[in-house]
Amino acid sequence: MxxxxxxxxxxxxxxxxxxxxxxxxxxxxxxxxxxxxxxxxxxxxxxxxxxxxxxxxxxxxxxxxxxxxxxxxxxxxxxxxxxxxxxxxxxxxxxxxxxxxxxxxxxxxxxxxxxxxxxxxxxxxxxxxVPLIYLTASAAILKGLSVRLPFIQDPPKDLLGGPDGISHIDQPAAQLPKSVLVLGGSSGIGSSTLQLLRVALGPGVTLLSTNSPANNAHCLKLGANTCIDRSYEMDKLIAAIKDASPGKQGVDAIIDAVGALSPNPAGPPVDANNNNKDGFKIFETLNKDGPKLFSQVMTSPHSASLANQIPAEMGIKVAQPVFGRMTFEVVPGGMRAMSRLAELVDGGGGKFKLPxxxxxxxxxxxxxxxxxxxxxxxxxxxxxxxxx
Ligand SMILES: NC(=O)c1ccc[n+]([C@@H]2O[C@H](COP(=O)([O-])OP(=O)(O)OC[C@H]3O[C@@H](n4cnc5c(N)ncnc54)[C@H](OP(=O)(O)O)[C@@H]3O)[C@@H](O)[C@H]2O)c1
Known part of the structure; x- marks a missing residue:
């Protein structure tokens, strides 16, 4: 110049x-x-x-x-x-x-x-x-679980939900998960997901988180009911999750916020024999009489193949992996997801804290x-x- x-x-x-x-x-x-x-x-x-x-x-x-x-x-x-x-x-x-x-x-x-x-x-x-983790957590709930986020989708007067703190204009309560396991509750996406699930599903939903014990207080503050040590070997992890679920029957839904199911989060979610038996054992924590929902965040180009690897006989409703920008497109009102977040933080009585x-x-x-x-x-x- x-x-x-x-x-x-x-x-x-x-x-x-x-x-x-x-x-x-x-x-x-x-x-x-x-x-x-x-x-x-x-x-x-x-x-x-x-x-x-x-x-x-x-x-x-x-x-x-x-x-x-x-x-x-x-x-x-x-x-x-x-x-x-x-x-x-x-x-x-x-x-x-x-x-x-x-x-x-x-x-x-x-x-x-x-x-x-x-x-x-x-x-x-x-x-x-905040923006990316909030938008990705929103997508994991809206798209991955087909659960409404009232502060995005409902008219402004319902910003904070109905009298019980929940507002679901066209979603029958019977279809909503009553318990959700968040794999990686202390991650950015997990810390946002816990809070948004609480806003979406109200005080009655049971939220479980896998994380390191040092982050238990963090996850409990953001809405988890129980935290489970993510370093447990798989059988102990499954037993602890079931133990903390309603009636010890297992959870209705799982959100994998961190690529926890993959042996290598940056690599293929399957082993040399094209399966992921260890990772898929986590589905034993789903209530066999529940809706069996599974939502996962896209963590690598291989995330999509995970959905296809889950054996059909497990009967799990597997959503395609989600990414943050989906929130803008996935539901009517999605384009105002960011502006509604700002309102929720400033006027929401602490319903969305810094994750x-x-x-x-x-x-x-x-x-x-x-x-x-x-x-x-x-x-x-x-x-x-x-x-x-
Ligand atoms: N598709 C998208 O739009 C999108 C958007 C954002 C991020 N991502 C991807 O999503 C993943 C998470 O992103 P982030 O920003 O939320 O991550 P992050 O906060 O940087 O992740 C660190 C956290 O992950 C937890 N963690 C790691 N492995 C875990 C496991 N196996 N089980 C349970 N918790 C585990 C750790 O928990 P402890 O310390 O408690 O052990 C730690 O708090 C990354 O792979 C990222 O690239 C995708």
Whole structure:
């Protein structure tokens, strides 16, 4: 750029190729499309997908690429048709897949429905930790279990449900699961799922979580009735889950929030003989007289094949693996999922708490690479975030 140029530039933190390294480059300030907004990022969250993209090119269409799926910041520009936001609004947002829509850059462009006003009680760092895990948890419930989320789907007056805290306009109570096992209740998706199940199904539903004992208090605070040590060997795990289920009969539904059924969450969910006998034993925890629902989050390109591997004679209603963006499309009202979350947090009487502990691992785009290496080492009930 010439020193006299008036071009407005922004910085992007790009992975130059699969495996890295990262590099900071400058590009033209983006122009939002008619339904888009430009956000000046103040904080970005680090997600397992960022590592999978770097290591395996997952969801990457071209190199170099901008990663990052969660951001919080201040709106700087809006498209012609955008009415919900104006310059200066503090927001949190799902980011897109790469390019100008990735989060790891100064300014991110997203469709307006990806964003919501930042809840007043949350910092930018806290707000950045939520969109992806909240949307994915919503999809696991809406699509994976076919259970309504009243604060998204019902008219605004029903934001918090009916007199009993539940609102199901067209879903007979008899069809709703009365007990749900969340595999990975302390993960980001699990911590969101527990809370949303409580909102959707009310105080009477029994929620069980598998997690490390150190996170029991965390999961109980977010709505679990009982936590089971995820390190138990399978037979002990099954016995403990059944023991904690209503009447010790087993649960109505399982949500796998972390790819727990797969021997290797990043690899095929089956062994060399094309089966996953060990993983599938978890289905013994389903009540044989119940609806036998199974919902799983997509954790790898192999997740979809798991659904096909579950033997039909088990009689399990297996949903296709879910991903966060599904929430926008899967039900009428899905496009307002983000704005309704902001209302639920600010006006919802604590019905949706910050799902994870937030750890700020650095300041500035250049801190992201080291933050991702820290994430690779593993996290527990924690979201790593970089301040910008
Ligand atoms: N498809 C999508 O749209 C989408 C969106 C977001 C994430 N994902 C994927 O979903 C998975 C979870 O993402 P996340 O961000 O929620 O993860 P995360 O919070 O980073 O996961 C860490 C947590 O997982 C728990 N965990 C790990 N293995 C477990 C197991 N076998 N059983 C029970 N708990 C286990 C750990 O529990 P303890 O510390 O208590 O032991 C830890 O708290 C990742 O594979 C991610 O790539 C998919």
């Amino acid at each position: 010439s020193p006299h140029s008036t071009r407005r530039l922004v910085r992007q933190y790009v992975a130059t190729k699969q495996g890295g390294p990262f590099q900071i480059i400058q590009v033209e300030y983006p122009t939002p499309g008619p339904d888009e907004i430009c956000i000046r990022n103040r904080a970005v969250a680090l997600n397992p997908l960022d590592i999978k993209s770097l290591d395996h090119g997952m969801m990457v269409r071209k190199w170099p690429e901008v990663f990052g799926i969660d951001a919080a910041g201040v709106v700087e520009a809006v498209g012609d048709r955008v009415t919900d936001f104006k310059a200066g609004d503090a927001v949190m947002s799902l980011a897109g897949f790469g390019g100008q829509s990735g989060a790891f850059q100064d300014v991110t462009v997203v469709p307006a429905h990806f964003a919501a006003k930042k809840p007043s009680a949350w910092t930018f760092e806290e707000a950045a930790s 994870l502990n937030v750890e700020v691992v650095g300041k500035g785009l250049e801190s992201i690479g080291a933050g991702l290496e820290k994430l690779r080492g593993g996290v527990s009930a924690t979201k790593l975030v970089v301040s910008l």
